Amino acid sequence: MRTSTRGSRRLVALAAAAALTTGLLAGCAEDSDDGSPNEGGGNGGGGKTTLTVGTFGTFGYKQAGLYDEYMKLHPDISIKENVTTRTDVYWPKVLTRLQAGSGADDIQAIEIMNVTEAVQTQADKFVDLGKEVDKSQWLGWKNAQATTKDGKLIGLGTDVGPMAICYRKDLFEKAGLETDRTKLAAQWKGDWGKYVDLGKEYMKKAPSGTKFVDSASSVYNAALGGAAERYYKDDGTVDWDKSQGVKDAWDVAMDVATSDMSAKLKQFDKPWDQGYANGTFATVACPAWMIGYILEKSGDSGKGKWDVAAAPTAANWGGSFIGVPTSGKHQKEAIALAKWLTAPEQQAKVFAKQASFPSTPSAYPTLKPAAATTEYFSNAPITQIFSDSAKTIPSQYFGIKDQAINTALTDIGILQVEQKGKTPDQGWDAASKEIKDVLGQ
């Protein structure tokens, strides 16, 4: 045993070294997703100006080759994109950097759920872009969401999320339902309740292992996206528990959650992705950006089986803005880039790549989805369907805590009913308790 003392010391040293290195590595790894924003502040080599663009999720600028194109047009500019996958990680980081007055990227993306918070609390941290662009290019409601009370425009609209329904033609056929997209749209036109009724029909003869819809929350979000009022009144006072829009959307979602037609998945979760791949649900509320998501996750197995029909009501779900923080060192160049990225021609290019729908109506007649996309979705006229929806979307007011309230209703309230067998009343009470906590009441 004498020799083993040395061995044990070595072991301790090994353990200590391992502890230290993993600690250090973890420290590095944490920051790697956002890169080092300060790098972009200075001039890169060769007298080039480096602009950084902070985004979340998949904006598609890089994928559509827009950065490369811009750098070719402007040889003195180089662009670096800092992507954070999740918005709930991205936005707090942006808020702290904006207020610290340093560390923000030259262009910073803002999600629709956060835009009111930006307008009401960070307006002085963003350049007023209203003077830089022709505002009439954008959908009116899109501009309104990013405009302060005194008329300052803090962000330029990127995409919008006009609603449709994506459905699996093959599963519908097996369940003995109508498969023609115009006839289906006519069946549920005007009322999400009719869509749920069709779901009940589907479940009677559902192919084994499949459900009608991915989750009750997706139906909720889709229905709420077409309501006149969300969680706040237009004057900014919170009104979530009396809002007719919330009530209607909740009732539809409860109908879904309690009638065994949902695959009970949580959106943007790994199992949800697997659900796409395995074809375990027949329909999904389909804002334009979902097209790209289905393409990626459903893959070859879904090719030619998916189809797109108009949604029961015109609705919007998601969409973003890009703003230029005043802390940036290259504001002039950043403004030029932001203008270029959101111009109708560029938005059309992003649409061609991943079907993110433009917020500039003048682009609509020119839109052409990639041939592969059209083929994948059974030659559905997706441009037509989304344009029609986009033009009739009601103007919605988003409140300052819109996102937190929405999460409480979908991921607490609806989830409890859908997955834990609670009654709709219990779900509503749990959500109210959560929202009271969120609002500090």
Next chain:
Amino acid sequence: MSSSKQALAHAASADAAPGDQPGAAGRAHGRGTPPEPGPDSWRSRLYRWDMKASPYAFIAPFFIVFGAFSLVPLLYTAWYSLHNVQLSNLDGQTWTGLDNYQNLLSSDFFWNALWNTFTIGVISTVPQLLMAIGLAHLLNYKLRGSTVWRVVMLTPYATSVAAATLVFVLLYSWDGGMINWLLEFVGIDPVNWRESDWGSQFAVSSIVIWRWTGYNALIYLAAMQAIPADLYESAAIDGASRWQQFLHVTIPQLRPTILFTVVVSTIGATQLFGEPLLFGGVSGSKGGSEHQYQTLGLYMYDQGWIIGNLGKASAIAWSMFLILLIVAVIQLLVSRRLRKSQ
């Protein structure tokens, strides 16, 4: 390293000095009366200064880093916790005194998170340490390729939380996950691991156990190998079986190490964050639709970064700190009691 060599060299020359200079004066010089001016005294002053200051210089980096990244934030968090601070308005804080703490004490969510932290802590720590001792005991036997086994044990620890948790999410997936598939094989109904109360806590704990058992086993192994062999020999002569040796020699000798791992695991359990957050997937900071696995760490993150109430989040952070202090005091008392009883 270099300065200790220098010190040795100086010491050697100082020892030699009295021998070179015969007489009382020389001896007195050696006892520390001020040395004569010259290159020698300059060197010895440097040497004394070196002896006094170097230790501080060596430990300074830690304390500077600790001050900048731990102490200052700690105090700043305390200051924040007495204010109403919103993430979207960091400069517009208003003094609220102990409101945030009062708010916590009356909040169901806080007590729920505290209780979850405790139960998940117990479910994950107890089996983990028991298994670690068992594994260490096995590894302590003469084994072929013992280094390989030891390295294998440390692998889960070297895996990132994110990677490990993602794999576990798929394993525990309700629909088509491997664990439910196995359960079905045995004839048990599939469990909704993420949304059930105990199932979710068990699942989160299993990730912790998987990651930390090997690490603790190695610590135990190191301590076991430091136990003198003659103890076992004399026990064997007294006719103790292997199991009795383990119970009456190994375990008592490991006592300080066990205490150490218990403390470290308790701190880890109190701060548990990454595993439940990632296990929850989207809006994971809620810890399930009924907050069934929302730990204090998640609750703090949810309040501060998702809801944006940094003042309250700071109060949660300080509550966690106070809880750890209490745990530390209990540990101190227990270890004193143990030492006395020995």
